[in-house]
Amino acid sequence: MGRSRVTGVDEDVVGRIVVVGTGLIGTSIALAMRERGAEVLLTDRDAAALALAVELGAGTALPDGASAEPADLAVLAVPPAAVAVTLLDAQKRGLATAYTDVASVKALPLAQAAELGCDLSTFVAGHPLAGSERSGPGAARPDLFLGRPWALCATPEAAPEAVAAVTALAKACGAMPVEVDAAEHDRAVALVSHGPHVVSAAVAARLTAADDVALGLSGQGVRDVTRIAASDPRLWIGILSANAEPVADVLEAVATDLAVAASLLRDGSEGAAAHVADLLLRGNAGRSRIPGKHGGDQSAYATVQVVIPDRPGELAMIFQAAGVAGVNIEDVTIEHSPGRPLGVLELSVVPEAADRLAAELRSRGWSVPGR
């Protein structure tokens, strides 16, 4: 202990880490730490995944059965159900002086680790809030964690050195460490991640029976609601199973709200409609509570809309005009225009810059409605 050389952004000493599991998250951590100058040793039960991660420059393969000096930190990037057994094995082998995991669920792996007799003084459970609809080492990016929250669930048994090592890892990957109790974490992600994931899948599942005419009437709303329904079911069933009770609580509450809304709509009375409107109002209130970019209130940005022909160079000219006007684009979306060579670009900027940007764009010939 006491040798946590894996360090934060402000220090330049970075040590040696072992990454167990070279999927999307494990390989992304490895790539990020390699960029920070760390020595990274990789291992995975799947030889092909390991080989690809090595080829991508994520590190070198951990030698079999070697009794090397323990690494400063071992990152167990395995599914939730495998965390405890992988930790026990890693500790028996003396892989590192501190350990962490990256599973989306925290309470169950911690309980299983305690039950298996793992050393909880060297283990600090972690969860980087980053991901992708895609998976595997091929989708890994060293910047996956930039600016993202990284939950740390230290138990009372955890040694300060282990907490420091895992906190330093999160910072070195560009993330923001957030200390939180494991049970609280699991209830939180059930609300803001796992529950919405299943709901998105349930909405998308309805579309399997829709005809092409119905699908042709799809707008941006259903596209947004169902985007995460494209994720890998094999990964997600492990996450949902390991956080079963909190996720079930969320799904039941949503299911009840929807069943009640359905019954109120069939009722058809004005009083019934008022109750449905109340659900929509609660939706307004809940939506407004999600923090915006940079931790700010998302309603703090104004939007400027521009009609753009769908051809190379058009976006460049618009963003160049924004640069000339000294306006920073906080967010950008392109409204899809099925079947037509035109789109509507929506630029989010600080309110005081909106009119300046609109004037600049209009002076260069673009149509900027509503300003």
Place this chain on the structure above:
Amino acid sequence: MGRSRVTGVDEDVVGRIVVVGTGLIGTSIALAMRERGAEVLLTDRDAAALALAVELGAGTALPDGASAEPADLAVLAVPPAAVAVTLLDAQKRGLATAYTDVASVKALPLAQAAELGCDLSTFVAGHPLAGSERSGPGAARPDLFLGRPWALCATPEAAPEAVAAVTALAKACGAMPVEVDAAEHDRAVALVSHGPHVVSAAVAARLTAADDVALGLSGQGVRDVTRIAASDPRLWIGILSANAEPVADVLEAVATDLAVAASLLRDGSEGAAAHVADLLLRGNAGRSRIPGKHGGDQSAYATVQVVIPDRPGELAMIFQAAGVAGVNIEDVTIEHSPGRPLGVLELSVVPEAADRLAAELRSRGWSVPGR
């Protein structure tokens, strides 16, 4: 009849239209038709909304009680429940030779119009699939309908001239007319719009009780799922009430899937997990059926990711580089980076252009992971 001078994009004769209701949709249609050179007369029960629409250049106020020559087309841009009575009134006043509406629901207004004894030979129900979380004339844009589907539900009674006039309106606004039966339309929008809207609200409603730590763990997933939950409940309760049965069918089916998933998760057996995984797989299948931009398959695009500092001019340089490489950006998103001055830009391009774009960006010093 036989004077449908409101015409499509390929003709240059545009006549006179009346817009009844100067909200977001009515004012946007008026603005679009003004840009096409039409004479537009406006009316609204809300004098302030009418005055704002006139001020925005959407047209001139319809004179009271005037017995002017009928317009070529009257657009009834009123809530679903008001369509039939507004149509009856407009026809009694002889406002136009053809009529349409823009309500998100079609069967109920048509049935009510028949019941009230409206002349169904001059009426063709319509629904432009465009909107915004915002509402009112202030949010109107002449380009709101560019490239969007515009459902037309002509009954057997509708005269060909009326169908031609309404089709021409949709085309003149830049939309794609889609002929569809009213009941089929209502079931379709329940699936791809109204149902997902209530589900989004129900997920967002759960967040009202969440603590700040939980909300701090929010990622892009919950943001996307709940975006449309920010919409105006007053508008939406009218839409949902008028399409009650089809929406209730969708909500019940989703509620059942969620309740079953909750119960399976609590069960905890492997067999139960397999059933939850089946819902996720159906979600994959349904999501993949939504048409992409330009009517194409959305999976037809490749994505190129670039890490960008959050400062003016950076996006301009990236899009300029894309222009130099001759690569058209089909879609663009910026991953939010709460609390940090960095973001990840994701560019969607045709697959054959992805490596070329990545090489161009890399040659100019950007980090382009994974390619």
